[in-house]
Amino acid sequence: MSSCLFCSIAAGEIPCQEIHADDEILAFADIDPQAPTHILVIPRRHIGGLNDLESSDTELLGRMLLRARAIAAERGLTGPGYRFVINSGDEGGQTVGHLHLHLLGGRQMQWPPG
Amino acid sequence: MSSCLFCSIAAGEIPCQEIHADDEILAFADIDPQAPTHILVIPRRHIGGLNDLESSDTELLGRMLLRARAIAAERGLTGPGYRFVINSGDEGGQTVGHLHLHLLGGRQMQWPPG
Numbered sequence: 001m002s003s004c005l006f007c008s009i010a011a012g013e014i015p016c017q018e019i020h021a022d023d024e025i026l027a028f029a030d031i032d033p034q035a036p037t038h039i040l041v042i043p044r045r046h047i048g049g050l051n052d053l054e055s056s057d058t059e060l061l062g063r064m065l066l067r068a069r070a071i072a073a074e075r076g077l078t079g080p081g082y083r084f085v086i087n088s089g090d091e092g093g094q095t096v097g098h099l100h101l102h103l104l105g106g107r108q109m110q111w112p113p114g
Numbered sequence: 115m116s117s118c119l120f121c122s123i124a125a126g127e128i129p130c131q132e133i134h135a136d137d138e139i140l141a142f143a144d145i146d147p148q149a150p151t152h153i154l155v156i157p158r159r160h161i162g163g164l165n166d167l168e169s170s171d172t173e174l175l176g177r178m179l180l181r182a183r184a185i186a187a188e189r190g191l192t193g194p195g196y197r198f199v200i201n202s203g204d205e206g207g208q209t210v211g212h213l214h215l216h217l218l219g220g221r222q223m224q225w226p227p228g
Contacts, residue, residue: 034227035226050196053179061176081206087197091196091223109227
């Protein structure tokens with residue numbers, strides 16, 4: 001078993017409520033949802049977080065966002081709206097050391113964003 | 115003058131506290147900051163929001179995030195942490211109809227993210 005929670009989920013070693021899976025990207029429901037729709041979009045490859053991205057990850061990053069947007073559309077959120085959040089480090093609120101994008105929607109999101 | 119606030123800023127018609135500018139991407143301080151560092155990263159080209167992105171924008175999206183990450187690093191936020199937020203639509207909290215990424219840091223960000 002991987003020492004990284006999200007690597008273990010990507011490997012199928014820990015179950016998740018899967019929303020999307022391809023060779024590069026996985027999306028699954030957050031286990032502690034903060035909105036009616038709260039989905040995490042991650043790269044299968046272990047990337048610790050935003051600080052660990054290389055310029056060669058430019059397209060991967062773009063595809064992660066477009067995948068999250070596609071999931072928002074599938075959930076009927078295009079019209080009402082939704083929010084993307086990526087946390088880095090302790091003050092950013094990152095709690096798992098594997099890059100992940102939060103897609104939140106289904107309620108009025110507030111300001112400030114945490 | 116453009117009818118889009120951020121197009122007007124990108125065109126230099128409305129002043130901003132500029133953080134970064136290149137042919138493709140502009141970054142400037144949010145006029146209503148929600149954290150000690152609160153910077154907006156936008157494409158110069160008018161894109162209404164996440165819903166308006168095309169697959170041909172994949173690399174642009176990735177570059178926007180890597181630019182925001184570089185700015186976070188310049189501000190000394192790599193260690194303590196920071197948060198990226200992109201809002202779409204009313205429930206997402208989007209208030210300007212031109213795609214923009216919020217970079218927030220310099221304080222403990224809370225959960226939920228709004």
